[in-house]
Amino acid sequence: MSDASRENVDSGEKLSSSRVVTLVVSDDHEQETAVRSTLENAPEPLDVLVTDIDTLAEYADDAVDCLVCLGRLLDEHRDALEAITEHAPSLPVICWGMPERLGLETALEAGITDYVRSPQTDDQRRIAARRVHAHGNRYQATRAAATYRSIFERLPDAVVVHDATGDYERANERATELLGYDRSTLLEKSVSEIELTTDAAALESQLTRCDPGETIVVTGRNQRADGDVFPVRVNIRRLEADPDRFIASIQEITELKARERELERNLDLLEKMEELTNAGGWEVDYERETVRWTGGTRRLVGVDAAYEPTLETTLQFFHPDDRPRLESAVKTAIVDGEPFDEQFRLVTVDDRVRHVRVRGDPYQVNGYTTRVRGSIWDITDRKAAEDELRQREAHLSQAQSVAELGSWYKEIATDVIHWSDEVYEIYGIEKRTGPIDHAFFMEHVHPDDRELVNRKWDAAKRGDRYDVEHRIITGDGETKWVRQKAKIEFDDGLPTDATGVVQDVTDRKAYERRLEAQNEQLDVLNRIIRHDLRNQLNVIDGYAAVLEEHSDATAPLATEIRTVTEDLLEMAEEIRTANRLLVEGDDYHRVDVEAIVEAAMASVRDEYDTFTCACSIDDGLWVRGTNALEIALEQIVENAIEHNDAATPRVEISAEHCSETDTVSIRIADNGPGIPDSERELLTGTRERSQIEHSSGLGLWVVNWIVSSVEGTLGFETDDDGTVVTLELPSATDRPHTKPGEPSRR
Template identity: 40%
Template sequence: MSDDFVGAASGESSGSPARITVLVVTADHEWGRSTKATLETSPEPLEVLVDSPDVALRTLAERRIDCVVYACRSSELDLGAVRSASHRRATEIPVVCWGERTDVEPTAALEWGATDYVRSVESGGSRLVARRLRSYGEWCKSRRRAVRHRSGDGRSSDDGVGRAAAKPERGVRRREPLPIHDAKIRALLTAFPDVALVLDEDGRYLEVYAGTSSESLLIDPPNELVGQRLGNSIPPAQASRIRDCVDRALESGDVQTVEYQLEVPAGTRWFEGRIAPIEERLAGSRAVTLVARDVTDHKETEAELRTREAHLTQAQAVANFGSWYEDLRTNELEWSDEVYRIFGVSDADQLPATSDRFFQFVHPDDEAYVSRKWEAALEGAPYDIEHRIVADGETRWVREKAEISYDGDGEPVRAIGVVQDITDRKEYERRLETQNEQLDVLNRIIRHDLRNQMNVVDGYASLLEDRLDADDAIASRIRTAADDLLAISERLRTANRLAAEEVDRHPLSVAELVDDALATVREEYDEFEYEQSVSDGQWVCGTRELRTALENVVENAIEHNDSRIPRVRITADDRPDVDAVDVRIADNGPGISESERDLFTGARNRSQLEHSNGVGLWIVNWIVSSVGGELGLETDPERGTVVTIRLPRASPPAAESAARAGRGD
């Protein structure tokens, strides 16, 4: 009968073989004597002891045993106790199960804790059995030699390099362990920033390597991990992922990569494991190497980048704004997700971005314009254009802006740009232009047709007034109404002029503004009193329309005053804290109505003007705001109204400063 082993036996030892002591454990004395005779008569130099299970543990404690053999029928042997006894001797002793074909299956024996399993052999096969036992014994002795290099307190004397190896598995003699005192190996492991593991196909740690700086990345010390299975040392989810990767590496023969997270002494860390299959079997099993690198910093950086990219994508979506990049040497074009959305592309994978693809979206009437602008940009011209695209059959407007980089020879090499959907803005501009055209027509009607017709009405009312009795007020009322409408027309003409003209701000004398406004009002109104307190040295930055604003405020104070004699007081106060001048116009009238006051506090829309006085105040606010000023209102039925016009302070013109210096002011 040919030899029938679970694993292949290793070769012969070289050199003068050392004697190996084998302990045969069995309750069957006849089988024990037969086995002892078989092993001792083999060419392998073996010393064979035979003990019953109850005596074997004492022998293990007292004698230096290199290998244990027990019969499968000896189920009373406590393999856990054997392992504990061997640990007390600092080296785990290999245990080989020797059985008949009718005994337990090999897998069951290994699950019970045996190192290896062999079946009985006929004459001539005993040498192979002995050779196997010798290989286990030699491994055990080599482990004892490694222990001698440790210091008395049990710590390694190899400069902090953690290295542990498992016993040979299933009948294959291990190669001699790397000498831990070897300076080159010690230096290599000390400098090694990663963790290296050797795992068998069942996920058991065979060897563990870690340098001084990386040992804190191991979940347990190296010597405690060896012999354990992944599922017993790390969480099930991570163990399952690594085992799957080990299986793929063994099946494919290629390097596999896996990422996992563990709680280790160094903290919560992310690892990238690279797993490569080992060509030779180790301890009768297929095996792999796993090099685990700490990639926590890399993962955190990636997470931060993903967060920033998410924020950028969200911001681009909110603003209808996308970005793109083009390598001008290879014509490779990259679009952000928002660009694809603007162009109506739902699946970017189905439509890769290219320059030719971009022009397929450009409106046919704008292709030549866009192409011309882009060619000019490649020559150094700015690229900031608005054009139409056709997206999902709909015409939309976009704005594009780009910056182009050049190499040392002045050749364009790359471009980065943005594209924004401005369809809504273009639609608003179109509606605004239409409204402006309508307002322009209405304004011409008011300024010309209405004014001309009201002049006719006023003329006929004057003739009618001459022909009627003095006591008849009909003609006078007609003329008053006509005059009011003409005043509205004048105010609208002023508003139209303010809207059409460019604002040209320059220094203005507050005293001159007030004097001119009072002079104009005195020509219209006889019955009113006024007082002014304005310094000649006060200057503001504004336009000539400020005089119109002052006129409107003073006229309003007189026209809507129910006192017997209207009174107006104008003062100007410097406000250096806000770099401004406050011009205050106070009257003794009933105050401005609540509805008109709401126009300037924002409580009512300014389109809700009720009469010509509202138009006048609106124009005043418009003029003051156009020069960077502010309009304030304070009103009280008993004390009247105070209108405050705050204007930006200005230095006097150079000529005025020279004149004042000549006068000694």
């Protein structure tokens, strides 16, 4: 069997029954009709197309299997044959009828593939059609063989063809590169000369047991031409059309083996970490109704590796009073897709009660929760320590409250300060979850007294007494007089730490300072988010990416980790943007309304393409504001698109001047479901904010802050047609001679 025939059989082509597309080139309608009738009425599957010399170039040569040209056409148009062979040099060209002037011999030498006399009888017509079909079939076979060889050579994996004894018959370029042989040398070898773990007899026995069309996967070790040995995984398929031959793809798995070893090391590290931290992991698969525990979880519960947990038995290991709360948390995760982080009491197999922290993250497919994965920590010792510390702090806090006296402790080398609750009470700010530093303390010292406080503190670090009275600005906005006294400890002449007290002397002006303190706290929080939190999230994302790439078993969990991490990073970026707008601000200038609308929409179009937008902006509209107005418009449009449940989100932007108020009104209308009443009331100030009432994100808050910062107002209207957001901005009546620079981009 020839290579071309074998390749076509391998690809499953049935040449005898395949349809042949035949293009008849003619300028005689009567002859064209006769030829077409002969071919279309033949039993062979023929599709007939008709053209003339002038329109021949319109047909792609890969869409036609055979050309039929009338002999008379060649006589009358001497350049016809040249045009035909130039258009499709590899296509078979059949001359239908004798070319009297050109001559048959000349036509054959010039490129005519075959000659068919004009058939007169039905038998002659069938024979003529059969010859056309045969030429077209052969051309299809040649083209398919060329395609097969091209694909075979360009496969990214090393691919070889060998017989049942392992002798190589074909090899693509990647195989020669992988094994280090030139093609001719490689084809002189057999599998047993390359594969080191299987001898020739064993290989032949294994191959002969393989059924035609069956694929087997084997692993082994191949040796390159330079003697280098490397692990491989080989997929071998016995050809159905030619059972004496096998096609095999060879994959070097050196990196895979290394990843498997790395995975084993990671699993061992995970086990050690769980042991050191008294923690474990778990997964509930609701599709398969299975429960999986890691070794750390089994250790906490007190069961061995042979124990198989179920949904029912897992719940029984928790304290009866905690089970309803656990069931509710899990149900919320399943129904709403919300993660949970709760503390429960775990009852071990030996009836010991342990306090544990349980976290669960749902994994959803098409909006349905299929699995919940999480972790469990033993926090019994921490719980006991927290209870004891809580009691001591309560006693100390009560004593300090009675005396209106607060205490503080400072590690001078690290600039870490710890305040008691009463100090926070005196300063009128919320208690922080962590320590503070000297800069934070000085932020609350009255500006006119900061030089005094710093001078006294520097002197105290040199050994002087620290006893100073100064003003502070409390978190409530009050100006208070306080007395600070401290004792500083020294080591080899260097100050190491200090213990001090704060006594409230007087109160002043509450409200203004509370706002300032909140701004200062926001600045500190932003620095933490911008540096520490973002850096740690990037580390988590990096490790999750490695785990996702290197382990199929944990890839879904790693993907979920990366998704949550990306959400947190995006939120951190929004917080950073909001803080920049509030803290850094921007210079006021005249702003071209049409320019910022165009710039905002350009940014939105870069991220979203499934929405429509219509703009109607009056000419010559200018407002007094900052470049941040572009960000406000972006946020409103993005919010209208992201929270839109219509098949195609629609946004309409209009702007006009209001002469009565000398303002410019910018209206952004959408066809979405609208902003919830509670969130709209929070943004407009008709409802007070609390710890349990908040908006769904920072976007509209950023808009509110930007509009407020330029002395504008923000309004919302919602009905069945959608939502209209209105920005009322102060008009800039004096137009500059030149437009200001392009609005800044985020």
